Amino acid sequence: MVIPMLAEQSKVIRNWQLLIPKFEAIVGKKGVIQRREELLVYECDGLTSYRQRPALVVLPKTTEEVAEVVKICDRNLIPWVARGAGTGLSGGALPVEDCVLIVTALMRKILNIDLENQRVVVQPGVINNWVTQAVSGAGFYYAPDPSSQIICSIGGNVAENSGGVHCLKYGVTTNHILGLKIVTPDGDIVDIGGDIPEMPGYDLTGLFVGSEGTLGIATEITLRILKTPESICVLLADFTNLESAGSAVSDIISSGIIPGGMEIMDNLSINAVEDVVKIGLYPRDAGAILLVELDGLQVEVDTNKQRVSEICRNNGARNITTASNAEDRLKIWKGRKAAFAAAGHVSPDYYVQDGVIPRTKMAYVLKEIEALGEKYGYRIANVFHAGDGNLHPLILYDNSVPGALETVEEIGGEILKICVEVGGSLSGEHGIGADKKCYMPQMFNEVDLETMEWVRTVFNPKGLANPGKMLPTPRTCGESAKLQNIKQFEGTEVF
Amino acid sequence: MVIPMLAEQSKVIRNWQLLIPKFEAIVGKKGVIQRREELLVYECDGLTSYRQRPALVVLPKTTEEVAEVVKICDRNLIPWVARGAGTGLSGGALPVEDCVLIVTALMRKILNIDLENQRVVVQPGVINNWVTQAVSGAGFYYAPDPSSQIICSIGGNVAENSGGVHCLKYGVTTNHILGLKIVTPDGDIVDIGGDIPEMPGYDLTGLFVGSEGTLGIATEITLRILKTPESICVLLADFTNLESAGSAVSDIISSGIIPGGMEIMDNLSINAVEDVVKIGLYPRDAGAILLVELDGLQVEVDTNKQRVSEICRNNGARNITTASNAEDRLKIWKGRKAAFAAAGHVSPDYYVQDGVIPRTKMAYVLKEIEALGEKYGYRIANVFHAGDGNLHPLILYDNSVPGALETVEEIGGEILKICVEVGGSLSGEHGIGADKKCYMPQMFNEVDLETMEWVRTVFNPKGLANPGKMLPTPRTCGESAKLQNIKQFEGTEVF
Numbered sequence: 001m002v003i004p005m006l007a008e009q010s011k012v013i014r015n016w017q018l019l020i021p022k023f024e025a026i027v028g029k030k031g032v033i034q035r036r037e038e039l040l041v042y043e044c045d046g047l048t049s050y051r052q053r054p055a056l057v058v059l060p061k062t063t064e065e066v067a068e069v070v071k072i073c074d075r076n077l078i079p080w081v082a083r084g085a086g087t088g089l090s091g092g093a094l095p096v097e098d099c100v101l102i103v104t105a106l107m108r109k110i111l112n113i114d115l116e117n118q119r120v121v122v123q124p125g126v127i128n129n130w131v132t133q134a135v136s137g138a139g140f141y142y143a144p145d146p147s148s149q150i151i152c153s154i155g156g157n158v159a160e161n162s163g164g165v166h167c168l169k170y171g172v173t174t175n176h177i178l179g180l181k182i183v184t185p186d187g188d189i190v191d192i193g194g195d196i197p198e199m200p201g202y203d204l205t206g207l208f209v210g211s212e213g214t215l216g217i218a219t220e221i222t223l224r225i226l227k228t229p230e231s232i233c234v235l236l237a238d239f240t241n242l243e244s245a246g247s248a249v250s251d252i253i254s255s256g257i258i259p260g261g262m263e264i265m266d267n268l269s270i271n272a273v274e275d276v277v278k279i280g281l282y283p284r285d286a287g288a289i290l291l292v293e294l295d296g297l298q299v300e301v302d303t304n305k306q307r308v309s310e311i312c313r314n315n316g317a318r319n320i321t322t323a324s325n326a327e328d329r330l331k332i333w334k335g336r337k338a339a340f341a342a343a344g345h346v347s348p349d350y351y352v353q354d355g356v357i358p359r360t361k362m363a364y365v366l367k368e369i370e371a372l373g374e375k376y377g378y379r380i381a382n383v384f385h386a387g388d389g390n391l392h393p394l395i396l397y398d399n400s401v402p403g404a405l406e407t408v409e410e411i412g413g414e415i416l417k418i419c420v421e422v423g424g425s426l427s428g429e430h431g432i433g434a435d436k437k438c439y440m441p442q443m444f445n446e447v448d449l450e451t452m453e454w455v456r457t458v459f460n461p462k463g464l465a466n467p468g469k470m471l472p473t474p475r476t477c478g479e480s481a482k483l484q485n486i487k488q489f490e491g492t493e494v495f
Numbered sequence: 496m497v498i499p500m501l502a503e504q505s506k507v508i509r510n511w512q513l514l515i516p517k518f519e520a521i522v523g524k525k526g527v528i529q530r531r532e533e534l535l536v537y538e539c540d541g542l543t544s545y546r547q548r549p550a551l552v553v554l555p556k557t558t559e560e561v562a563e564v565v566k567i568c569d570r571n572l573i574p575w576v577a578r579g580a581g582t583g584l585s586g587g588a589l590p591v592e593d594c595v596l597i598v599t600a601l602m603r604k605i606l607n608i609d610l611e612n613q614r615v616v617v618q619p620g621v622i623n624n625w626v627t628q629a630v631s632g633a634g635f636y637y638a639p640d641p642s643s644q645i646i647c648s649i650g651g652n653v654a655e656n657s658g659g660v661h662c663l664k665y666g667v668t669t670n671h672i673l674g675l676k677i678v679t680p681d682g683d684i685v686d687i688g689g690d691i692p693e694m695p696g697y698d699l700t701g702l703f704v705g706s707e708g709t710l711g712i713a714t715e716i717t718l719r720i721l722k723t724p725e726s727i728c729v730l731l732a733d734f735t736n737l738e739s740a741g742s743a744v745s746d747i748i749s750s751g752i753i754p755g756g757m758e759i760m761d762n763l764s765i766n767a768v769e770d771v772v773k774i775g776l777y778p779r780d781a782g783a784i785l786l787v788e789l790d791g792l793q794v795e796v797d798t799n800k801q802r803v804s805e806i807c808r809n810n811g812a813r814n815i816t817t818a819s820n821a822e823d824r825l826k827i828w829k830g831r832k833a834a835f836a837a838a839g840h841v842s843p844d845y846y847v848q849d850g851v852i853p854r855t856k857m858a859y860v861l862k863e864i865e866a867l868g869e870k871y872g873y874r875i876a877n878v879f880h881a882g883d884g885n886l887h888p889l890i891l892y893d894n895s896v897p898g899a900l901e902t903v904e905e906i907g908g909e910i911l912k913i914c915v916e917v918g919g920s921l922s923g924e925h926g927i928g929a930d931k932k933c934y935m936p937q938m939f940n941e942v943d944l945e946t947m948e949w950v951r952t953v954f955n956p957k958g959l960a961n962p963g964k965m966l967p968t969p970r971t972c973g974e975s976a977k978l979q980n981i982k983q984f985e986g987t988e989v990f
Contacts, residue, residue: 116855139751163693174698175670190946191939198658198851198885198923200931201939201965202947203669206701227751256634256722300795356693360611390693428693436695444686444696451685452697458953470696 014098016055019076023058023100026068031106033057042101045083046148047091049351049405050434054081054095061106063181063189063219070217071187073100079464082217084124084156087148089352090433092160092212096467102217104155110134111220119178119195120223124155128162131223140225143170146429147337158218161210163429165261165293165336168387170226172429174209181220182208185465195222207455212431213466215459229295232260233305234329237312237320241287242266242382246362248290248315249386253359255311257304260293262387263336269343269381269394273335276342282335283319290317290386291336293329339383340394347379347396351408354430355419359389368418369393376411390428391419417442432470440472449473509593511550514571518553518595521563526601528552537596540578541643542586544846544900545929549576549590556601558676558684558714565712566682568595574962577712579619579651582643584847585928587655587707591962597712599650605629606715614673614690615718619650623657626718635720638665641924642832653713656705658924660756660788660831663882665721667924669704676715677703680960690717702950707926708961710954724790727755728800729824732807732815736782737761737877741857743785743810744881748854750806752799755788757882758831764838764876764889768830771837777830778814785812785881786831788824834878835889842874842891846903849925850914854884863913864888871906885923886914912937927965935967944968 016034023032033039034056043051055078060066073080080100083093095101104125112121115138120131128149131142145164146152152162158180163172170176179193193205208215239245245264252259265273270282270289282289290312294304309320323329335342343350357365366382373380373395381394395411397404416426420442427436440449452471457463511529518527528534529551538546550573555561568575575595578588590596602618605625609615610633615626623644626637640659641647647657653675658667665671674688688700703710734740740759747754760768765777765784777784785807789799804815818824830837838845852860861877868875868890876889890906892899911921915937922931935944947966952958 117853161698171670172693174701175666184946188942188946190942192943192946194920194938195918196851196853196884196920198667198883198920199938200920200922200927201935201944202950203656203701203705204946204950206669206698207950210698230751256725296791297795297798299798300792303792303794356691358612358691388693389691423690425689425691425693425695427695432695440696443689443694447683447685448687449696451679451683451687451699454953455697455699455702455950458949 014055014076014078019072019078020056022072023056023069026065026072027058027060031059031061033059042083042086042095042103045086045088045091045093047089047094047433047435050091050094052095052097054101055098057101057103059103059106063183066102066217066219067183067187067189069100069102070183070185073464074186074462077462077464079467081466082155082159082213084153084159085127085151087152088156088160088431088433089354090160090427090431090435092431092433092466092469093156094434104153107155107219115140117195118225120225122154122221122223124153124158124218124221126154128152128154128157131225135225136228139228141228142176142223142225143167144173144176147340154221154223155218158209158221159211159213160431161429163385163390165263165333165385167429168262168385169258169260174206176224177205177209177221178224179222180205180208180218182216182218184216185460185462193222210431212433212470214456214470216465231298231301231324232293232295232329233301233322233324234332235292235294235305235308235312235320235322236281236332237290237292237309237317238283238286239288239290239315239317242366243363244316245288245290246366246386248312248317249362250359251311251315252292252308253387255307257307259308259387260295261291262293262385263291264382264384264386265289265291265336265339266382268379269339269383272342272346272381273339276345277335277338279331279335281321281332286318291332336383343381343394343396348398348400349396351395351397351412353391353393353395353412353415354427355391355416355424356428357389357391357419357422357424359387361422361424362386362389365391365418365422369415372411372414376407378408378411380411385428388428389424413439434469437470437472509550509571509573514567514573515551517567518551518564521560521567522553522555526554526556528554537578537581537590537598540581540583540586540588542584542589542928542930544894545586545589547590547592549596550593552596552598554598554601558678561597561712561714562678562682562684564595564597565678565680568959569681569957572957572959574959576961577650577654577708579648579654580622580646582647583651583655583926583928584849585655585922585926585930587926587928587961587964588651589929599648602650602714610635612690613720615720617649617716617718619648619653619713619716621649623647623649623652626720630720631723634723636723637671637718637720638662639668639671642835649716649718650713653704653716654706654708655926656924658880658885660758660828660880662924663757663880664753664755669701671719672700672704672716673719674717675700675703675713677711677713679711680955680957688717705926707928707965709951709965711960726793726796726819727788727790727824728796728817728819729827730787730789730800730803730807730815730817731776731827732785732787732804732812733778733781734783734785734810734812737861738858739811740783740785741861741881743807743812744857745854746806746810747787747803748882750802752802754803754882755790756786757788757880758786759877759879759881760784760786760831760834761877763874764834764878767837767841767876768834771840772830772833774826774830776816776827781813786827831878838876838889838891843893843895844891846890846892846907848886848888848890848907848910849922850886850911850919851923852884852886852914852917852919854882856917856919857881857884860886860913860917864910867906867909871902873903873906875906880923883923884919908934929964932965932967
């Protein structure tokens with residue numbers, strides 16, 4: 001599958017033999033990958049159903065090198081795409097035809113750790129989990145924890161505004177980024193945000209986080225770290241059906257408790273995980289399990305453990321087990337974090353959807369998803385961040401069956417339609433990327449989208465930075481009505 | 496004092512007798528204020544040292560009326576300024592010469608309360624405190640609480656990204672806004688953000704909050720409300736000197752406790768408050784008092800109360816009193832919230848500065864401020880959000896003394912210079928407005944500021960929305976190098 005705009009782009013014939021030495025002069029010969037077989041691994045990110053080989057992979061090591069590489073692209077009108085670890089699930093790092101893929105794999109330095117002020121500065125290629133590893137000895141951690149945290153990069157987390165299990169209580173990536181050094185699409189190096197949260201002027205850090213590589217590339221990232229809680233406890237409650245687990249979630253939230261994380265897995269997911277990861281903790285006959293992590297002071301965790309247990313029992317929980325030491329907790333979470341991978345073992349292929357609904361609509365939406373599975377004849381596993389209504393239906397299919405992928409994508413689209421209809425969102429944490437941009441008009445009207453385009457075109461006027469991602473219309477500035485308006489205005493007299 | 500750009504603007508002579516009926520046709524005759532004496536109260540906001548009479552005040556009641564008013568301004572190149580309750584302290588709602596002041600005083604409806612999903616939709620003129628009043632019976636509250644919360648408006652809070660005592664734990668306004676309906680400077684009505692936090696596309700809500708009226712005007716605001724904690728307790732610890740109180744703050748944060756709020760008042764503030772508000776709780780001989788609010792479960796608050804008390808005693812606290820019932824707590828906070836007003840009673844005039852420093856630099860910066868007061872011969876009271884390093888030095892002066900205001904502003908500037916030098920910020924919560932834009936180049940270089948200008952010019956290409964605020968350079972789009980670049984680019988061929 002290819003993304004739009006490529007047809008137009010392919011009209012341009014670039015002389016790569018002249019261009020390659022320019023990139024080599026910046027990053028060295030070893031920093032440029034051009035051989036067809038070596039480029040293969042860069043054809044897709046975690047959304048493997050979309051593939052496109054880049055013309056070239058460039059591996060810079062510093063902000064300055066990134067800026068020089070981007071300038072070459074800018075001057076020669078070469079589209080470019082930034083890529084971290086390539087674990088994204090929406091095709092945000094999918095190359096476009098004849099592009100330069102800027103890969104941050106050699107930008108993996110932790111540049112500064114300031115425990116007193118609770119901040120860490122990293123290069124974008126640093127793996128999410130390394131941050132916590134670097135500061136946990138001193139009693140700190142980095143809160144956003146995507147399931148892929150042992151392999152995904154902070155730069156990619158910034159681009160997609162990644163979430164994770166602990167984002168219910170602590171917020172997603174954007175709540176943990178203090179400042180950024182970015183290279184804009186015309187090669188300028190700009191500092192946005194800073195070392196402290198209270199920065200005057202426009203919140204460009206907030207704008208950049210989640211902009212999916214369309215506004216530039218972050219080359220230094222200042223993260224906020226938190227104190228490790230005194231006590232952490234995970235409860236595993238098993239229910240005979242999904243509705244009861246969902247109802248327990250609502251009651252927990254209504255009671256005023258904000259768990260560190262709150263996750264539901266349905267029977268299909270439970271069995272997939274037990275088949276593959278064999279953790280032996282998840283009851284195979286449960287309709288659903290609810291995992292609740294409580295953190296804080298020992299007395300607080302003890303009290304909330306009792307309250308959550310009671311709420312679960314009132315909602316029909318059969319058994320509740322708790323894990324307070326680190327080893328047992330990790331074991332319980334291991335299954336949840338491996339749920340996507342496990343789906344890939346029990347089915348030749350799987351398609352993971354990422355949609356958000358108001359918590360109050362959970363029972364209704366889960367029933368609708370089940371009905372869709374039955375209607376189309378596909379198994380759909382449900383694993384989700386229940387506390388914030390972030391669903392992850394996993395549609396199991398076999399890509400070797402002709403037409404299967406198309407049907408599965410259709411089901412995925414139907415699910416998103418339901419999410420939006422009940423007042424939810426197209427994406428909770430995986431981003432829009434190449435995968436979902438066609439659905440954006442379901443959530444935003446023409447004027448709303450045009451407003452986003454103003455912002456894109458002003459940072460990325462030539463449309464070279466990650467073209468064809470996130471927004472449905474790949475207009476460049478010349479086509480933007482808003483910028484036309486500016487042009488017209490330039491002729492008139494202003495006070 | 497007048498702000499720049501007015502000189503140029505005054506070249507234009509507008510025929511208000513032709514324009515006024517256009518505005519009256521939208522908002523009715525009663526919705527337009529044009530008589531000189533009635534316009535007097537709109538000459539300034541809370542920053543009373545800057546004054547400028549608007550040409551006209553317009554009072555719309557709906558989003559559509561705002562859009563129509565803005566369109567008239569756009570078509571006739573009339574600068575306009577939005578104003579909420581006029582309590583801002585940086586001159587963000589200061590009129591510019593010959594402008595239309597759009598006042599939201601008639602937009603005071605709470606449009607929707609959705610307790611189940613913990614959100615409230617309000618018009619911009621709704622007073623901050625009304626939100627909590629509307630939902631407290633059901634066990635909820637709205638967290639951001641500026642000292643002016645009984646008179647300031649939510650629209651103004653959005654424009655200035657207001658803080659408050661509870662923002663240490665719960666974050667500032669931007670962390671509590673889910674979505675906005677805005678009118679852009681060309682009169683478009685745009686929905687940004689939504690009903691849930693996880694919205695795809697650029698985070699335009701984050702960009703708009705804190706944009707100080709330069710990107711448009713919010714006409715409907717969706718707020719996140721929180722569950723009222725089970726237990727709240729305020730500790731008042733008195734110290735013989737400021738340093739000890741500051742050191743206690745550092746130790747509390749290092750211990751991992753995040754209080755709901757943590758405030759310091761020095762001897763001068765204590766006595767001003769006791770002179771005026773006469774609460775009888777603040778020890779007049781204390782070098783400083785530290786107010787710590789703890790909230791959460793009863794067991795959590797009890798445990799933390801002990802830990803905080805111990806930390807305070809270890810740092811030399813003479814006495815610690817606690818208040819757990821609502822009446823006593825309000826009494827303790829009353830003095831803190833009235834501190835600015837009290838300064839106005841013990842001195843003919845006062846100038847409140849708003850700067851942020853890393854907590855670790857507190858002792859050094861407070862000493863420097865003291866030294867500045869001695870050097871210039873002015874008394875400086877200190878009242879501040881100690882937990883997040885947000886200082887509020889109050890410089891006491893007499894405006895009837897020739898040159899006093901200028902000297903005081905010089906001291907204010909020196910204080911900000913120190914804040915920035917130690918890695919802090921020009922503003923924690925009052926905004927940049929007209930007051931501090933000249934200091935922006937101390938924090939941001941040319942490229943950083945230019946990047947902010949791109950954003951401003953694309954939303955506000957004619958520079959009509961709140962001209963001359965926040966950014967030091969009042970360029971319109973025709974002068975922006977970036978937009979020049981777009982123009983040039985339009986001649987070249989893109990793939």
